[in-house]
Amino acid sequence: MRKKQSLLISVKSAFGGIYYCVTHERNMKIHIGAGLTVGFLSWWLALDKYEILILLVTVEGVLVAEMINTVVETLVNMISPEFHPLAKIAKDVAAGAVLITAIFSLVVGYMLFFSKL
Numbered sequence: 001m002r003k004k005q006s007l008l009i010s011v012k013s014a015f016g017g018i019y020y021c022v023t024h025e026r027n028m029k030i031h032i033g034a035g036l037t038v039g040f041l042s043w044w045l046a047l048d049k050y051e052i053l054i055l056l057v058t059v060e061g062v063l064v065a066e067m068i069n070t071v072v073e074t075l076v077n078m079i080s081p082e083f084h085p086l087a088k089i090a091k092d093v094a095a096g097a098v099l100i101t102a103i104f105s106l107v108v109g110y111m112l113f114f115s116k117l
């Protein structure tokens with residue numbers, strides 16, 4: 001069994017995982033771009049603390065869903081590089097999870113920003 005790594009190495013590996021997603025996943029770049037735009041709009045429209053809190057949780061949900069989607073895609077590609085109906089279900093469900101968070105984030109954005117623009 002491998003020796004347990006130090007906390008510092010674990011945190012470094014975790015940042016490496018985030019860096020991988022940001023540099024390799026097109027959708028992650030889109031989500032981050034949308035998150036930065038939302039951050040700018042929040043500052044520009046002077047949203048209150050609770051509105052910003054809702055936006056932070058929403059953006060975080062989309063980013064985490066995208067990262068879990070990347071985990072599923074990577075594992076499926078490793079385990080089942082050839083077409084398999086179960087591999088398709090795994091990838092489609094993971095992509096569906098991201099889609100749900102993206103749709104809800106649009107609703108949240110609409111509710112918070114529309115009346116102020």
Ligand SMILES: Nc1ncnc2c1ncn2[C@@H]1O[C@H](COP(=O)(O)OP(=O)(O)OP(=O)(O)O)[C@@H](O)[C@H]1O
Nearest residue numbers: 027069073080081082083084085087088091092095
């Ligand atoms: N091994 C496989 N077996 C069956 N279907 C697959 C397999 N790999 C991919 N697919 C199908 O192709 C679709 C796209 O898969 P792909 O791995 O290209 O994801 P992707 O386009 O990179 O996704 P994303 O845009 O989220 O990064 C999947 O949603 C799934 O329906």
